[in-house]
Amino acid sequence: MDPTIFTLLIVVLIIIALSVFFSFFPVMLWISALASGVRVGIFTLVAMRLRRVTPSRIVNPLIKATKAGLGLTINQLESHYLAGGNVDRVVNALIAAQRANIPLSFERSAAIDLAGRDVLQAVQMSVNPRVIETPVVAAVAKDGIEVKVKARVTVRANIERLVGGAGEETIIARVGEGIVTTVGSSNSHKDVLENPDLISRTVLGKGLDAGTAFEILSIDIADVDVGKNIGAHLQTEQAEADKRIAQAKAEERRAMAVAQEQEMKARVVEMKAKVVESESQVPLAMSEALREGKLGVMDYLNMQNLNADTQMRNSFGKAPDDNKSGHE
Structure with a gap:
């Protein structure tokens, strides 16, 4: 090699x-x-x-x-x-x-x-504590006015509760619940606008960091805005609903009245038909009575005179316009 x-x-x-x-x-x-x-x-x-x-x-x-x-x-x-x-x-x-x-x-x-x-x-x-900003939380005061609140929560990690403790989502949810409770218990939305620190004091007093991996140091209200008039909106919707109910009931009564009218007309037509049918039987009955001798010729003539007299009296009782239109 x-x-x-x-x-x-x-x-x-x-x-x-x-x-x-x-x-x-x-x-x-x-x-x-x-x-x-x-x-x-x-x-x-x-x-x-x-x-x-x-x-x-x-x-x-x-x-x-x-x-x-x-x-x-x-x-x-x-x-x-x-x-x-x-x-x-x-x-x-x-x-x-x-x-x-x-x-x-x-x-x-x-x-x-x-x-x-x-x-x-x-x-x-x-x-170095961390600041958590909550989303906009909408709540309604007792006067029906919506209030939108955004808060900043300063938290510090609690090492003793890191294992098994709840996270940031729980803190945000509890703060939002505290904001809704505080605003909802206020008599007027003006009270919240005048004293936004009332929300901070109320929320901090609830001990929201219990069972979490954090310790809440402070809650600061970053923004407070006035939203919709929920009370007026609900009243408007209620009035609209009441109007629709009233209209439905009126339509129901009208339909029932129309049905009753149609029923009465049908009964009148039925009665007229029965009258016509009965009148059609009169000549047959008279002819039968003449054949059997139950009705005389003079009786028949008297009945004809009575009918003619009745027709004359009816013609005298009509208005001149009715007579004129009748002649025409």
């Missing part, structure tokens, strides 16, 4: 061997830890590799914790990493809490992190 090729092959094998060695034996990380005063064995780092733990994710936060004087162990950090937590964020939160003189243990910070909350942000909110 050519010596040059052999030498090149040896170099390649050495590079591969060193790469495999340094991948399982993080020597540089071990040296950095020793230089920072963190005592960790090289075989401990190799064991992390075998447990599928990235050594830098454990050693670098441990170096920060050691420099800050937290006194954490590598087993604590590795167990939190294996549980699915963010080791670096927990260590940063512990350092921030120590600098701010906030009592926070590793177990509690790890529990907060595993609960899905940002423990570092919670510590920062404990130092």
